Amino acid sequence: MSATTIGGLIGAAIDGMSGDDSSADGAIKGAVVANVLKVVLPVVATYAIGWAVLRGMGALKDRVIGDGDAA
Numbered sequence: 143m144s145a146t147t148i149g150g151l152i153g154a155a156i157d158g159m160s161g162d163d164s165s166a167d168g169a170i171k172g173a174v175v176a177n178v179l180k181v182v183l184p185v186v187a188t189y190a191i192g193w194a195v196l197r198g199m200g201a202l203k204d205r206v207i208g209d210g211d212a213a
Contacts, residue, residue, distance in 0.1 A: 149176025 153172015
């Protein structure tokens with residue numbers, strides 16, 4: 143099943159628990175959220191990994207070369 147379908151099913155189930163109206167609006171919201179997360183989560187993960195590598199490279203440079211405060 144695709145993420146859109148699963149998001150729609152979860153949204154419909156959550157919206158159906160309130161019992162106010164049909165579950166269609168919850169299914170739509172769930173599908174939209176699933177599609178947004180398919181784009182946002184890889185971007186956030188890529189940024190976090192890049193930031194960690196950049197920090198690690200900076201620490202490695204400071205360890206090998208020194209931090210420049212050796213006066």
